[in-house]
Amino acid sequence: MTVPPTNLGPAARLNRPASPRASARLGPAARLRRIALNLAALVVLAVSVFPVYWMVITAFKPTTEIQSETPGFWPAHPTLDHFATAMSADGFRLFWRNSLAVTLGAVLLALVVALLAAFAVARMRWRGRRAFILMVFIAQMAPWEALLVAMFIIARDTGMLDRLSMLTLIYFMITLPFTIITLRGFIAAIPPELEEAALMDGCTRAAAFRRVVFPLLAPGLMATSLFGFITAWNEFAFANALIIKSQDDRTLPVWLSSFGNVFGTDWGATMAAATLFMLPVLLVFLVLQRRVTSGMIAGAVKG
Template identity: 40%
Template sequence: MSRTAGARDAARGRPRRATSRAVRGARAAQYTALLGYLLFLAFPFLWLVSTAFKPPRELARAHPAWIPDAPTLENFRRAFDEQPLLPAAANSLLAAAVSAVVAIVLATPMAYVLARYRNRFSRAATGWVVISQAFPLVLVIIPLFLILKYLQLVDSLGGLILVYVVWSLPFALWMLTGYVRAVPPELEEAAAVDGAGRLRTLVSVTAPLLIPGIVATALFAFVTAWNEFFFALVLLKSPGKQTLPVVLTHFIGAEGVADLGPLAAAALLATLPGPVLFAAIQRRITGGMLAGAVKS
């Protein structure tokens, strides 16, 4: 009996050991792929940082090094002297912030309607929102330009903000619709039993639970508008109204040769707001999601 029991235990132990090895191998492969992906994403940014602090003689090397031999801030000084970076950054900040706020204000009630009233119209609207994101910019720029010309909004930040709102609204609506569907309808039914109307329910019950989603969507809309180049290039002609991505192209000469040091320094400064905002708001978004889950 003891030999038979030992044989059975050994037979049972082999699949378990094989399964544990397979699990460890799968996890190792996942971690390796994740590390490779992170390195792939970090490589351009790290090279940009290295280039921004290199003096001209190191930039002219045939085989550049990762770490500058003599780090310098000269590229940053030249960048601010050669181009109006601060006014351009102010224009980008204004356009991105206003367009993100307006898009969220418009998308939140629309997302509530699409999520709570499911019918043919809502399904068609949701499908159109998804399809609209596939339209290339070249396809929509001519109609947008003609509309803004008729409204006398060409070469103005107001016209650019209007375009950013129209362009970011489908994405904001699609994201917020998913967040609204995650809110239990029973909470709204309980509020209705207490006598709250639809507007009161949306403001007092649903909106507080949507704060993490609203913040995340607004952040994505802001970063998208901050980095946008094509619309700003076509719609803005006055030097004092141009945004930061357009001004960065001025570091490239007529023959296509870039002043690499100041360009890298200016591009580094233009890249920082996105990661800084994500790092600053990440904990609040996660904490808000957990709080919403506990409340629901």
């Protein structure tokens, strides 16, 4: 028999969610506070998005509109000439491939190593486990730019200067601590009873991980790989310091920093090159959007 809401105890009535009518009867102070928060969110959104918007529309504007004293918030005569100029520039396709190869290599290495380390930290109990976790957190908090001189000396003494393989290893080290920390949360959120049930059904630990844990980790792997991709794709300092003589091994951020010097005041081509540089990350995010959202939610709690 269903108990009428009027017969519920005081605690139950307090915990009961408010009805739409009750929400509509908010006081003036509450409504004003909600409006202020919404306006603040819109201001933050506008400040964050407007530079990117201005970069994109500038890439589509003719040079006469870019140099006009009256700025326009939409190109009156859109053109693709600046994109053609950027894509036909010396080294664009080569440096784009270099960036993609280094980024994908670093992310894949970080995912493999971090997955094993995160599983050991989240599922096993061993001496030094807490110290290991603390060291990973310290490595994540350390500014990697402070190690630039040390990395340069190591690369010089080992003969790894001007090599994309050295850059891949450095990006791997940069993204590894964050990947371990994030995947540890995802693995901890998966109930260990699922693995135990697979073991009781005759699976080995490796088979239980492959058939049970790994499919459930797919959203977490997508989210982690996206953030690692963004970090490695946008990195500039190490790429600029370690690739000196071999101009063919430069990455896209380094090429983009000198793009304006080649074309002088051609801001349209510069903005088009920056837009093209942003496209891979945007496309990866759009493809993995649903997986990333569910993965971020799943990794936020321990189930």
